[in-house]
Amino acid sequence: MKKYSIITMNTIFKGKPMIRFENVTKKYGENIGLENASIHILKGDFVFLVGPSGAGKSTFIKLILREIQADEGDIYLDNLCVTNLSNREIPILRRKAGIVFQDFRLLEKKTVYENVAFAMEIVHKSKKEIRRQVPQVLSLVGISDKAYKYPEELSAGEQQRVAIARAVINNPTVLIADEPTGNLDPKTAMEIMDLLEKINSRGTTVVMVTHAKNIVDEMHKRVIAIRKGKIVRDDIGLYSFKDEESLEDTEEEIFYV
Protein backbone atom coordinates (compact mmCIF):
# COMPACT_ATOMS: atom_id res chain seq x y z
CA MET A 1 0.00 0.00 0.00
CA LYS A 2 2.71 2.40 1.04
CA LYS A 3 4.96 1.37 -1.80
CA TYR A 4 2.15 1.97 -4.24
CA SER A 5 1.56 5.50 -3.06
CA ILE A 6 5.25 6.31 -3.35
CA ILE A 7 5.26 5.24 -6.94
CA THR A 8 2.23 7.29 -7.86
CA MET A 9 3.58 10.41 -6.18
CA ASN A 10 6.76 10.19 -8.16
CA THR A 11 5.08 9.38 -11.42
CA ILE A 12 2.56 12.16 -11.12
CA PHE A 13 5.00 14.88 -10.25
CA LYS A 14 8.07 13.81 -12.18
CA GLY A 15 8.56 15.93 -15.21
CA LYS A 16 7.94 19.29 -13.67
CA PRO A 17 11.32 21.03 -13.26
CA MET A 18 11.99 22.12 -9.70
CA ILE A 19 15.50 23.49 -10.04
CA ARG A 20 16.75 24.79 -13.35
CA PHE A 21 20.17 26.21 -14.09
CA GLU A 22 20.41 27.64 -17.59
CA ASN A 23 23.99 28.39 -18.69
CA VAL A 24 24.91 29.73 -15.29
CA THR A 25 28.33 31.24 -14.72
CA LYS A 26 29.66 32.52 -11.42
CA LYS A 27 33.20 33.76 -11.02
CA TYR A 28 35.03 35.00 -7.97
CA GLY A 29 37.44 37.37 -9.55
CA GLU A 30 39.69 35.09 -11.61
CA ASN A 31 38.43 31.93 -9.97
CA ILE A 32 35.58 29.96 -11.41
CA GLY A 33 32.69 28.90 -9.18
CA LEU A 34 30.46 27.58 -11.93
CA GLU A 35 30.96 27.90 -15.65
CA ASN A 36 28.15 27.72 -18.15
CA ALA A 37 26.37 25.10 -16.08
CA SER A 38 22.94 23.81 -17.06
CA ILE A 39 21.12 21.47 -14.73
CA HIS A 40 17.50 20.35 -14.59
CA ILE A 41 16.28 18.73 -11.42
CA LEU A 42 12.68 17.54 -11.58
CA LYS A 43 10.00 17.39 -8.95
CA GLY A 44 10.43 14.29 -6.82
CA ASP A 45 14.05 13.81 -7.87
CA PHE A 46 16.66 12.64 -5.40
CA VAL A 47 20.00 13.99 -6.55
CA PHE A 48 23.51 13.62 -5.18
CA LEU A 49 25.85 16.47 -5.89
CA VAL A 50 29.44 15.26 -5.73
CA GLY A 51 32.87 16.58 -6.58
CA PRO A 52 36.12 17.58 -4.94
CA SER A 53 36.30 20.46 -2.50
CA GLY A 54 36.25 23.75 -4.29
CA ALA A 55 34.67 22.30 -7.39
CA GLY A 56 31.56 24.45 -7.23
CA LYS A 57 29.12 22.49 -5.08
CA SER A 58 28.81 25.24 -2.51
CA THR A 59 28.49 27.78 -5.26
CA PHE A 60 25.60 25.74 -6.61
CA ILE A 61 23.78 25.78 -3.28
CA LYS A 62 24.53 29.43 -2.58
CA LEU A 63 23.16 30.33 -6.00
CA ILE A 64 19.89 28.45 -5.42
CA LEU A 65 19.37 30.24 -2.10
CA ARG A 66 20.50 33.56 -3.58
CA GLU A 67 23.25 34.00 -1.02
CA ILE A 68 25.20 35.01 -4.07
CA GLN A 69 24.06 36.25 -7.46
CA ALA A 70 25.01 34.60 -10.76
CA ASP A 71 27.13 36.54 -13.23
CA GLU A 72 25.39 35.03 -16.22
CA GLY A 73 22.51 32.69 -16.91
CA ASP A 74 19.16 32.08 -15.25
CA ILE A 75 18.23 30.01 -12.23
CA TYR A 76 14.71 28.88 -11.44
CA LEU A 77 13.34 27.27 -8.32
CA ASP A 78 9.85 25.92 -8.99
CA ASN A 79 8.12 28.90 -10.61
CA LEU A 80 10.46 31.53 -9.17
CA CYS A 81 13.18 33.09 -11.24
CA VAL A 82 15.90 33.17 -8.60
CA THR A 83 18.23 35.39 -10.58
CA ASN A 84 15.55 38.04 -11.00
CA LEU A 85 14.35 38.23 -7.40
CA SER A 86 14.64 41.49 -5.55
CA ASN A 87 16.23 41.35 -2.10
CA ARG A 88 12.80 41.71 -0.55
CA GLU A 89 11.63 38.56 -2.29
CA ILE A 90 14.49 36.34 -1.09
CA PRO A 91 12.53 35.17 1.99
CA ILE A 92 9.81 33.83 -0.34
CA LEU A 93 12.47 31.80 -2.15
CA ARG A 94 13.97 30.43 1.05
CA ARG A 95 10.58 29.32 2.31
CA LYS A 96 10.29 27.13 -0.77
CA ALA A 97 13.60 25.47 0.00
CA GLY A 98 14.35 23.70 3.26
CA ILE A 99 18.03 23.48 4.09
CA VAL A 100 20.04 21.11 6.27
CA PHE A 101 23.70 21.61 7.12
CA GLN A 102 26.55 19.36 8.16
CA ASP A 103 26.76 21.19 11.51
CA PHE A 104 22.97 21.15 12.12
CA ARG A 105 22.79 24.84 13.11
CA LEU A 106 20.16 24.49 15.80
CA LEU A 107 19.41 27.22 18.29
CA GLU A 108 21.00 26.01 21.51
CA LYS A 109 18.77 27.99 23.83
CA LYS A 110 15.61 26.50 22.40
CA THR A 111 14.21 23.02 22.91
CA VAL A 112 13.71 20.63 20.03
CA TYR A 113 10.06 21.60 19.88
CA GLU A 114 10.89 25.34 19.93
CA ASN A 115 13.54 24.96 17.26
CA VAL A 116 11.00 23.47 14.89
CA ALA A 117 8.19 25.79 15.97
CA PHE A 118 10.50 28.74 15.37
CA ALA A 119 10.57 28.00 11.65
CA MET A 120 6.78 28.29 11.64
CA GLU A 121 6.76 31.48 13.72
CA ILE A 122 9.03 33.07 11.17
CA VAL A 123 6.46 32.56 8.44
CA HIS A 124 3.70 33.85 10.74
CA LYS A 125 1.84 30.60 11.28
CA SER A 126 -0.77 30.67 14.01
CA LYS A 127 -0.15 29.08 17.42
CA LYS A 128 -2.87 26.58 16.65
CA GLU A 129 -1.20 25.43 13.44
CA ILE A 130 2.13 25.23 15.22
CA ARG A 131 0.68 23.08 17.99
CA ARG A 132 -0.84 20.78 15.42
CA GLN A 133 2.03 20.45 12.98
CA VAL A 134 5.18 20.36 15.09
CA PRO A 135 4.33 17.04 16.81
CA GLN A 136 3.47 15.54 13.43
CA VAL A 137 6.83 16.45 11.94
CA LEU A 138 8.73 15.40 15.06
CA SER A 139 7.06 12.04 14.76
CA LEU A 140 7.92 11.90 11.04
CA VAL A 141 11.62 12.31 11.82
CA GLY A 142 11.33 10.00 14.81
CA ILE A 143 12.22 12.20 17.77
CA SER A 144 8.82 12.78 19.37
CA ASP A 145 10.20 11.58 22.69
CA LYS A 146 12.92 14.25 22.71
CA ALA A 147 10.64 17.22 22.06
CA TYR A 148 11.49 19.03 25.28
CA LYS A 149 15.21 18.32 25.32
CA TYR A 150 17.82 20.89 24.31
CA PRO A 151 20.12 20.26 21.32
CA GLU A 152 23.17 19.64 23.51
CA GLU A 153 21.33 16.77 25.21
CA LEU A 154 20.91 14.98 21.88
CA SER A 155 23.21 12.77 19.84
CA ALA A 156 24.51 14.09 16.53
CA GLY A 157 22.03 11.94 14.60
CA GLU A 158 19.16 13.21 16.69
CA GLN A 159 20.27 16.80 16.17
CA GLN A 160 20.29 16.25 12.44
CA ARG A 161 16.76 14.86 12.68
CA VAL A 162 15.68 18.07 14.40
CA ALA A 163 17.37 20.08 11.66
CA ILE A 164 15.52 18.05 9.03
CA ALA A 165 12.24 18.53 10.89
CA ARG A 166 12.86 22.26 10.88
CA ALA A 167 13.70 22.21 7.19
CA VAL A 168 10.53 20.39 6.15
CA ILE A 169 7.99 21.85 8.60
CA ASN A 170 6.86 24.53 6.16
CA ASN A 171 6.48 22.00 3.35
CA PRO A 172 9.26 23.19 1.07
CA THR A 173 9.20 21.98 -2.51
CA VAL A 174 12.93 21.33 -2.35
CA LEU A 175 15.11 20.04 0.46
CA ILE A 176 18.77 20.96 0.15
CA ALA A 177 21.14 18.98 2.32
CA ASP A 178 24.74 20.16 2.50
CA GLU A 179 26.76 17.11 3.60
CA PRO A 180 24.10 16.14 6.13
CA THR A 181 25.94 12.96 7.13
CA GLY A 182 29.39 14.54 7.33
CA ASN A 183 29.44 14.53 11.13
CA LEU A 184 27.72 11.20 11.63
CA ASP A 185 28.91 7.62 12.04
CA PRO A 186 28.01 5.27 9.15
CA LYS A 187 25.05 3.65 10.89
CA THR A 188 23.49 6.96 11.90
CA ALA A 189 24.25 8.31 8.45
CA MET A 190 22.20 5.54 6.86
CA GLU A 191 19.33 6.28 9.24
CA ILE A 192 19.39 9.88 8.13
CA MET A 193 19.43 8.71 4.51
CA ASP A 194 16.34 6.60 5.19
CA LEU A 195 14.67 9.68 6.58
CA LEU A 196 15.65 11.79 3.56
CA GLU A 197 14.30 9.10 1.28
CA LYS A 198 11.07 9.05 3.25
CA ILE A 199 10.75 12.80 2.81
CA ASN A 200 11.56 12.42 -0.89
CA SER A 201 8.83 9.82 -1.22
CA ARG A 202 6.31 12.40 -0.01
CA GLY A 203 7.04 14.43 -3.10
CA THR A 204 9.79 16.73 -1.88
CA THR A 205 12.72 17.10 -4.23
CA VAL A 206 15.99 16.35 -2.41
CA VAL A 207 19.40 17.67 -3.44
CA MET A 208 22.22 16.34 -1.31
CA VAL A 209 25.84 17.39 -1.42
CA THR A 210 28.08 14.59 -0.21
CA HIS A 211 31.49 12.99 -0.27
CA ALA A 212 30.28 9.66 1.09
CA LYS A 213 30.88 6.96 -1.50
CA ASN A 214 29.07 4.27 0.47
CA ILE A 215 25.92 6.35 0.69
CA VAL A 216 25.83 7.18 -3.00
CA ASP A 217 26.42 3.54 -3.91
CA GLU A 218 23.82 2.29 -1.48
CA MET A 219 21.10 4.69 -2.60
CA HIS A 220 21.67 4.33 -6.32
CA LYS A 221 20.21 7.70 -7.28
CA ARG A 222 20.96 10.37 -9.82
CA VAL A 223 24.51 11.71 -9.41
CA ILE A 224 25.66 15.09 -10.65
CA ALA A 225 29.40 15.62 -10.45
CA ILE A 226 30.98 19.04 -10.65
CA ARG A 227 34.64 19.68 -11.32
CA LYS A 228 36.27 23.03 -11.79
CA GLY A 229 32.88 24.64 -12.10
CA LYS A 230 31.66 22.31 -14.83
CA ILE A 231 29.13 19.52 -14.81
CA VAL A 232 31.20 16.47 -15.68
CA ARG A 233 28.67 13.77 -14.96
CA ASP A 234 24.89 13.52 -14.67
CA ASP A 235 23.42 10.03 -14.53
CA ILE A 236 22.04 7.42 -12.20
CA GLY A 237 24.60 5.14 -10.71
CA LEU A 238 27.47 4.50 -8.39
CA TYR A 239 30.00 6.85 -6.99
CA SER A 240 33.00 7.03 -9.28
CA PHE A 241 36.47 7.85 -8.11
CA LYS A 242 36.70 10.22 -10.98
CA ASP A 243 34.12 12.32 -9.12
CA GLU A 244 36.47 12.77 -6.24
CA GLU A 245 39.63 13.14 -8.31
CA SER A 246 41.57 15.75 -6.53
CA LEU A 247 42.08 19.02 -8.23
CA GLU A 248 45.60 19.01 -6.93
CA ASP A 249 46.30 16.79 -9.93
CA THR A 250 45.81 19.77 -12.10
CA GLU A 251 48.17 22.68 -11.80
CA GLU A 252 45.46 25.25 -11.58
CA GLU A 253 44.85 27.38 -8.58
CA ILE A 254 41.61 26.58 -6.81
CA PHE A 255 39.30 28.87 -5.01
CA TYR A 256 37.74 27.06 -2.10
CA VAL A 257 34.15 28.04 -1.61
Next chain:
Amino acid sequence: MFRTMGYNIKQALSQINRNKAMTFTSVLAITAMMLILGLFFVATININLFAEVVKQDFDMVEIYMEDDTSEGIIKQIAIDYEGQESINKVEFRSKEDALEIMKQRWGDSGYLLENLGDNPLPNSLIVYVADAQTAKKVAESAIDFDGVEDVKYYQETVEKLTQATDFIQLASLVIMIFLVLVSIVVVSNTIKLTVFARAKEIRIMKYIGATNWFVRGPFFVEGIIIGLIAAAISTGLVSLIYDNIMSIIGADIIRILSVPIVPLEYLAINLAIIFAALGVGIGSCGSVVSMRRFLDK
Protein backbone atom coordinates in the same frame (compact mmCIF):
# COMPACT_ATOMS: atom_id res chain seq x y z
CA MET B 1 2.76 43.22 12.34
CA PHE B 2 0.68 43.15 15.50
CA ARG B 3 0.83 39.40 15.79
CA THR B 4 4.60 39.56 16.04
CA MET B 5 4.56 42.53 18.44
CA GLY B 6 4.41 40.30 21.50
CA TYR B 7 7.30 38.25 20.18
CA ASN B 8 9.33 41.39 19.45
CA ILE B 9 8.79 42.87 22.90
CA LYS B 10 9.63 39.59 24.62
CA GLN B 11 12.84 39.23 22.59
CA ALA B 12 13.79 42.87 23.12
CA LEU B 13 13.40 42.61 26.89
CA SER B 14 15.51 39.48 27.06
CA GLN B 15 18.19 41.17 24.94
CA ILE B 16 18.20 44.17 27.25
CA ASN B 17 18.40 41.83 30.21
CA ARG B 18 21.37 39.98 28.72
CA ASN B 19 23.12 43.22 27.87
CA LYS B 20 22.44 45.36 30.91
CA ALA B 21 25.74 47.24 31.00
CA MET B 22 25.55 48.41 27.41
CA THR B 23 21.88 49.30 27.71
CA PHE B 24 22.72 51.35 30.78
CA THR B 25 25.53 53.15 28.94
CA SER B 26 23.25 53.96 26.03
CA VAL B 27 20.49 55.23 28.27
CA LEU B 28 23.05 57.36 30.09
CA ALA B 29 24.46 58.84 26.90
CA ILE B 30 21.05 59.64 25.47
CA THR B 31 19.89 61.06 28.78
CA ALA B 32 22.93 63.36 28.88
CA MET B 33 22.18 64.47 25.34
CA MET B 34 18.51 65.04 26.11
CA LEU B 35 19.41 66.97 29.25
CA ILE B 36 21.46 69.46 27.27
CA LEU B 37 18.73 69.57 24.69
CA GLY B 38 16.08 70.08 27.35
CA LEU B 39 17.88 72.97 28.98
CA PHE B 40 18.29 74.60 25.58
CA PHE B 41 14.63 74.06 24.97
CA VAL B 42 13.66 75.60 28.29
CA ALA B 43 15.84 78.63 27.68
CA THR B 44 14.59 79.08 24.14
CA ILE B 45 10.95 78.77 25.05
CA ASN B 46 11.29 81.35 27.83
CA ILE B 47 13.15 83.81 25.66
CA ASN B 48 10.50 83.38 22.99
CA LEU B 49 7.72 84.04 25.47
CA PHE B 50 9.50 87.12 26.76
CA ALA B 51 9.93 88.37 23.21
CA GLU B 52 6.24 87.79 22.50
CA VAL B 53 5.18 89.81 25.51
CA VAL B 54 7.48 92.67 24.65
CA LYS B 55 6.28 92.60 21.07
CA GLN B 56 2.73 93.26 22.29
CA ASP B 57 3.93 96.69 23.33
CA PHE B 58 5.33 97.27 19.90
CA ASP B 59 2.31 99.18 18.63
CA MET B 60 2.41 101.58 21.50
CA VAL B 61 4.22 104.82 22.22
CA GLU B 62 4.12 106.12 25.78
CA ILE B 63 4.40 109.88 26.22
CA TYR B 64 5.18 110.86 29.82
CA MET B 65 4.06 114.32 30.93
CA GLU B 66 5.76 116.63 33.39
CA ASP B 67 3.81 116.83 36.61
CA ASP B 68 2.86 120.49 36.16
CA THR B 69 1.54 120.12 32.64
CA SER B 70 -2.08 121.17 32.58
CA GLU B 71 -4.87 118.91 31.46
CA GLY B 72 -5.66 121.25 28.61
CA ILE B 73 -2.25 120.90 27.04
CA ILE B 74 -2.38 117.13 27.39
CA LYS B 75 -5.77 117.06 25.69
CA GLN B 76 -4.46 119.28 22.92
CA ILE B 77 -1.60 116.89 22.22
CA ALA B 78 -4.00 113.98 22.25
CA ILE B 79 -6.30 115.63 19.73
CA ASP B 80 -3.29 116.48 17.57
CA TYR B 81 -2.31 112.88 17.28
CA GLU B 82 -5.78 111.46 17.00
CA GLY B 83 -6.33 113.15 13.66
CA GLN B 84 -3.18 111.74 12.08
CA GLU B 85 -2.92 108.86 9.70
CA SER B 86 -1.87 105.39 10.96
CA ILE B 87 -2.78 106.23 14.54
CA ASN B 88 -5.46 103.98 15.92
CA LYS B 89 -6.15 105.43 19.29
CA VAL B 90 -4.84 107.87 21.87
CA GLU B 91 -5.47 107.10 25.49
CA PHE B 92 -4.95 109.23 28.57
CA ARG B 93 -3.50 107.44 31.58
CA SER B 94 -3.49 109.36 34.82
CA LYS B 95 -0.93 108.94 37.60
CA GLU B 96 -3.50 106.99 39.59
CA ASP B 97 -4.37 104.66 36.72
CA ALA B 98 -0.69 103.99 36.14
CA LEU B 99 -0.16 103.04 39.79
CA GLU B 100 -3.18 100.77 39.71
CA ILE B 101 -1.86 98.95 36.64
CA MET B 102 1.50 98.50 38.29
CA LYS B 103 -0.10 97.13 41.42
CA GLN B 104 -1.98 94.61 39.36
CA ARG B 105 1.15 93.53 37.56
CA TRP B 106 3.02 93.01 40.80
CA GLY B 107 0.16 90.89 42.10
CA ASP B 108 0.81 89.52 45.58
CA SER B 109 3.69 91.90 46.03
CA GLY B 110 1.45 94.87 45.22
CA TYR B 111 1.27 95.84 48.90
CA LEU B 112 4.85 97.08 48.55
CA LEU B 113 3.48 100.02 46.57
CA GLU B 114 1.03 101.01 49.33
CA ASN B 115 3.64 102.84 51.36
CA LEU B 116 4.92 105.04 48.60
CA GLY B 117 3.33 108.17 49.88
CA ASP B 118 3.48 110.45 46.89
CA ASN B 119 2.67 108.71 43.62
CA PRO B 120 5.95 108.89 41.66
CA LEU B 121 4.37 107.91 38.36
CA PRO B 122 3.63 110.55 35.72
CA ASN B 123 0.47 111.27 33.78
CA SER B 124 0.85 109.87 30.33
CA LEU B 125 -0.64 109.51 26.88
CA ILE B 126 -0.61 106.13 25.22
CA VAL B 127 -0.59 106.40 21.43
CA TYR B 128 -1.52 103.20 19.63
CA VAL B 129 0.00 103.11 16.16
CA ALA B 130 -0.49 100.88 13.16
CA ASP B 131 3.15 100.41 12.18
CA ALA B 132 6.72 100.84 13.33
CA GLN B 133 7.41 103.89 11.20
CA THR B 134 4.53 105.82 12.71
CA ALA B 135 5.77 104.86 16.15
CA LYS B 136 9.13 106.38 15.35
CA LYS B 137 7.53 109.53 13.92
CA VAL B 138 5.27 109.98 16.93
CA ALA B 139 8.14 109.47 19.34
CA GLU B 140 10.34 111.98 17.57
CA SER B 141 7.69 114.66 17.34
CA ALA B 142 6.29 114.19 20.86
CA ILE B 143 9.54 115.05 22.60
CA ASP B 144 9.34 118.57 21.12
CA PHE B 145 6.04 119.43 22.79
CA ASP B 146 6.17 121.60 25.87
CA GLY B 147 5.27 119.71 28.98
CA VAL B 148 6.48 116.34 27.72
CA GLU B 149 9.08 114.80 29.99
CA ASP B 150 9.98 111.61 28.17
CA VAL B 151 8.88 109.30 25.37
CA LYS B 152 9.23 105.55 25.40
CA TYR B 153 8.71 103.15 22.55
CA TYR B 154 9.89 99.63 21.95
CA GLN B 155 10.70 99.33 18.31
CA GLU B 156 14.45 98.98 18.65
CA THR B 157 14.19 96.67 21.61
CA VAL B 158 11.81 94.45 19.71
CA GLU B 159 14.06 94.34 16.69
CA LYS B 160 17.09 93.39 18.71
CA LEU B 161 15.12 90.85 20.62
CA THR B 162 13.84 89.27 17.43
CA GLN B 163 17.37 89.01 16.13
CA ALA B 164 18.56 87.45 19.37
CA THR B 165 15.76 84.88 19.50
CA ASP B 166 16.26 84.00 15.85
CA PHE B 167 19.92 83.35 16.52
CA ILE B 168 19.26 81.33 19.63
CA GLN B 169 16.71 79.21 17.79
CA LEU B 170 19.10 78.53 14.93
CA ALA B 171 21.97 77.70 17.28
CA SER B 172 19.88 75.32 19.33
CA LEU B 173 18.61 73.66 16.16
CA VAL B 174 22.16 72.99 14.98
CA ILE B 175 23.21 71.69 18.39
CA MET B 176 20.10 69.52 18.60
CA ILE B 177 20.73 67.92 15.20
CA PHE B 178 24.31 67.21 16.20
CA LEU B 179 23.28 65.68 19.50
CA VAL B 180 20.61 63.55 17.84
CA LEU B 181 23.16 62.15 15.38
CA VAL B 182 25.54 61.34 18.21
CA SER B 183 22.75 59.54 20.02
CA ILE B 184 21.88 57.47 16.97
CA VAL B 185 25.50 56.34 16.74
CA VAL B 186 25.56 55.44 20.43
CA VAL B 187 22.36 53.41 20.21
CA SER B 188 23.40 51.70 17.01
CA ASN B 189 26.65 50.59 18.64
CA THR B 190 24.80 49.12 21.59
CA ILE B 191 22.47 47.25 19.33
CA LYS B 192 25.34 46.08 17.15
CA LEU B 193 26.63 44.21 20.18
CA THR B 194 23.36 42.38 20.66
CA VAL B 195 23.25 41.71 16.93
CA PHE B 196 26.71 40.13 17.07
CA ALA B 197 25.70 38.10 20.08
CA ARG B 198 22.83 36.69 18.05
CA ALA B 199 24.62 36.49 14.70
CA LYS B 200 24.27 32.74 14.40
CA GLU B 201 20.60 32.84 15.24
CA ILE B 202 20.00 35.59 12.71
CA ARG B 203 21.78 33.65 10.01
CA ILE B 204 19.60 30.63 10.69
CA MET B 205 16.50 32.82 10.65
CA LYS B 206 17.50 34.19 7.27
CA TYR B 207 18.05 30.66 5.92
CA ILE B 208 14.61 29.58 7.02
CA GLY B 209 13.15 32.52 5.16
CA ALA B 210 12.60 35.21 7.78
CA THR B 211 12.02 38.65 6.31
CA ASN B 212 14.39 41.44 7.25
CA TRP B 213 11.66 43.06 9.30
CA PHE B 214 11.07 39.89 11.25
CA VAL B 215 14.78 39.75 12.12
CA ARG B 216 14.91 43.46 12.81
CA GLY B 217 11.78 43.60 14.96
CA PRO B 218 13.27 42.76 18.37
CA PHE B 219 16.23 45.09 17.82
CA PHE B 220 13.89 47.82 16.71
CA VAL B 221 11.86 47.45 19.88
CA GLU B 222 15.06 47.31 21.94
CA GLY B 223 16.15 50.65 20.50
CA ILE B 224 12.77 52.19 21.17
CA ILE B 225 12.76 50.95 24.77
CA ILE B 226 16.24 52.43 25.36
CA GLY B 227 15.05 55.73 23.84
CA LEU B 228 11.90 55.81 25.95
CA ILE B 229 13.74 55.07 29.21
CA ALA B 230 16.14 57.93 28.46
CA ALA B 231 13.18 60.18 27.61
CA ALA B 232 11.47 59.46 30.92
CA ILE B 233 14.62 60.12 32.94
CA SER B 234 15.38 63.30 31.00
CA THR B 235 11.88 64.70 31.41
CA GLY B 236 12.12 64.16 35.15
CA LEU B 237 15.59 65.70 35.44
CA VAL B 238 14.92 68.77 33.32
CA SER B 239 11.66 69.45 35.18
CA LEU B 240 13.47 69.11 38.49
CA ILE B 241 16.27 71.46 37.44
CA TYR B 242 13.80 74.00 36.07
CA ASP B 243 11.71 73.90 39.21
CA ASN B 244 14.82 74.42 41.32
CA ILE B 245 16.09 77.37 39.30
CA MET B 246 12.69 79.00 39.47
CA SER B 247 12.39 78.58 43.21
CA ILE B 248 15.91 79.97 43.71
CA ILE B 249 15.13 83.06 41.65
CA GLY B 250 11.83 83.32 43.47
CA ALA B 251 8.38 83.94 42.10
CA ASP B 252 8.18 87.47 43.55
CA ILE B 253 11.31 88.69 41.86
CA ILE B 254 10.16 87.26 38.57
CA ARG B 255 6.84 89.01 38.87
CA ILE B 256 8.31 92.36 39.86
CA LEU B 257 10.69 92.26 36.89
CA SER B 258 7.50 91.59 34.96
CA VAL B 259 9.27 88.80 33.05
CA PRO B 260 6.80 86.10 32.11
CA ILE B 261 7.82 82.52 32.88
CA VAL B 262 6.60 79.30 31.30
CA PRO B 263 4.89 77.25 34.02
CA LEU B 264 6.48 73.94 34.97
CA GLU B 265 3.45 71.76 34.19
CA TYR B 266 3.18 73.09 30.65
CA LEU B 267 6.90 72.59 30.15
CA ALA B 268 6.97 69.07 31.58
CA ILE B 269 4.16 67.85 29.33
CA ASN B 270 5.82 69.30 26.26
CA LEU B 271 9.22 67.97 27.22
CA ALA B 272 7.75 64.52 27.77
CA ILE B 273 6.17 64.53 24.31
CA ILE B 274 9.28 65.86 22.59
CA PHE B 275 11.66 63.51 24.41
CA ALA B 276 9.43 60.50 23.78
CA ALA B 277 9.27 61.25 20.07
CA LEU B 278 13.00 61.85 20.01
CA GLY B 279 13.72 58.68 21.98
CA VAL B 280 11.59 56.57 19.64
CA GLY B 281 13.24 58.19 16.63
CA ILE B 282 16.78 57.75 17.92
CA GLY B 283 16.12 54.19 19.03
CA SER B 284 14.53 53.04 15.81
CA CYS B 285 17.09 54.79 13.58
CA GLY B 286 19.90 53.40 15.70
CA SER B 287 18.64 49.85 15.34
CA VAL B 288 18.08 50.11 11.61
CA VAL B 289 21.52 51.65 11.11
CA SER B 290 23.22 48.95 13.16
CA MET B 291 21.61 46.13 11.19
CA ARG B 292 21.87 47.59 7.73
CA ARG B 293 25.04 45.87 6.63
CA PHE B 294 24.18 42.76 8.51
CA LEU B 295 20.92 42.13 6.70
CA ASP B 296 22.22 42.74 3.22
CA LYS B 297 23.31 39.13 2.83
